[in-house]
Amino acid sequence: MMQAAQEKLPPAPAKSAGAAIEVNHLTKAFYDSQDDRVTVAVSDVSFKVERGEFVCIVGPSGCGKTTVLRILAGLEDELNGTVKLHSSTPPAMVFQEASVLPWLTVSQNIAFPLSLKGTPRSQQAERVREMLTLTGLTEFASALPHQLSGGMKQRVSVARALVDDRDILLMDEPFGALDEQTRLVLQQELLRIWETTGKTVVFITHSVDEALTLADRVLVMSPRPGRLVADMRVPFERPRDVVEMRRDKRFWDMTYEVWRLLASPAEA
Numbered sequence: 424m425m426q427a428a429q430e431k432l433p434p435a436p437a438k439s440a441g442a443a444i445e446v447n448h449l450t451k452a453f454y455d456s457q458d459d460r461v462t463v464a465v466s467d468v469s470f471k472v473e474r475g476e477f478v479c480i481v482g483p484s485g486c487g488k489t490t491v492l493r494i495l496a497g498l499e500d501e502l503n504g505t506v507k508l509h510s511s512t513p514p515a516m517v518f519q520e521a522s523v524l525p526w527l528t529v530s531q532n533i534a535f536p537l538s539l540k541g542t543p544r545s546q547q548a549e550r551v552r553e554m555l556t557l558t559g560l561t562e563f564a565s566a567l568p569h570q571l572s573g574g575m576k577q578r579v580s581v582a583r584a585l586v587d588d589r590d591i592l593l594m595d596e597p598f599g600a601l602d603e604q605t606r607l608v609l610q611q612e613l614l615r616i617w618e619t620t621g622k623t624v625v626f627i628t629h630s631v632d633e634a635l636t637l638a639d640r641v642l643v644m645s646p647r648p649g650r651l652v653a654d655m656r657v658p659f660e661r662p663r664d665v666v667e668m669r670r671d672k673r674f675w676d677m678t679y680e681v682w683r684l685l686a687s688p689a690e691a
């Protein structure tokens with residue numbers, strides 16, 4: 424199946440020097456001692472992500488997407504297979520629910536990773552100013568989270584993930600809880616930020632539309648135990664306009680192709 428999907432698509436443009444992430448034959452099972460039951464969440468998954476590449480992982484609920492991301496973040500052990508991150512910094516994560524600290528202002532939330540590290544205050548302030556500008560939050564620097572909309576809170580989460588300049592950004596359905604319009608605005612902003620910062624991004628989503636809007640490549644997973652059933656190159660040129668790209672027939676052809684894969688019955 425993976426072969427068929429790849430053959431229909433143009434070859435990958437050369438992205439950059441070397442892989443940022445290499446996953447080989449990754450299998451992860453969870454053991455529930457109460458029920459004496461083993462759940463194989465991810466089965467024999469292999470893929471590479473080039474430095475500076477934007478990769479989305481789509482798949483049905485429970486197919487192991489979050490598990491893959493947690494493994495990349497170093498949050499799971501007892502794995503089979505190998506996972507290598509070629510980066511001088513640990514990855515940054517953004518979760519579905521904006522994980523802002525309610526008692527801190529927007530600026531203090533963004534500065535949080537820097538204050539944990541003991542970065543001098545003047546450097547913190549400068550870096551926070553840059554992040555506020557990048558994420559369009561300058562006017563809200565002194566606001567508290569309860570004064571913000573869901574989309575703005577998620578912008579704070581993105582700003583905080585970027586503030587200490589890690590190479591790899593892992594995003595777990597960051598826009599999943601937002602309405603469609605806010606989501607579209609944040610997708611456009613994320614693309615602009617990504618183009619500015621050159622991060623390597625792995626982005627989990629349920630939404631085929633979102634994956635095709637954002638990614639250089641879309642990895643499609645099967646129902647649990649999650650296997651990789653396709654690794655598809657998304658051919659749209661950059662910079663992308665998240666609205667205009669919907670006029671392109673290739674967008675809908677690829678949407679159909681991914682949906683066809685997602686609708687395929689699970690292998691035994």
Ligand SMILES: Nc1ncnc2c1ncn2[C@@H]1O[C@H](COP(=O)(O)OP(=O)(O)OP(=O)(O)O)[C@@H](O)[C@H]1O
Pocket residue numbers: 453454455462463464482483484485486487488489490491629647
């Ligand atoms: N800590 C855990 N202990 C036991 N089982 C787990 C654990 N974490 C995940 N699982 C199981 O592994 C499978 C994959 O879960 P995971 O959260 O990775 O899926 P997902 O594709 O991200 O789902 P969704 O799209 O619904 O968020 C599920 O069956 C889940 O119940």
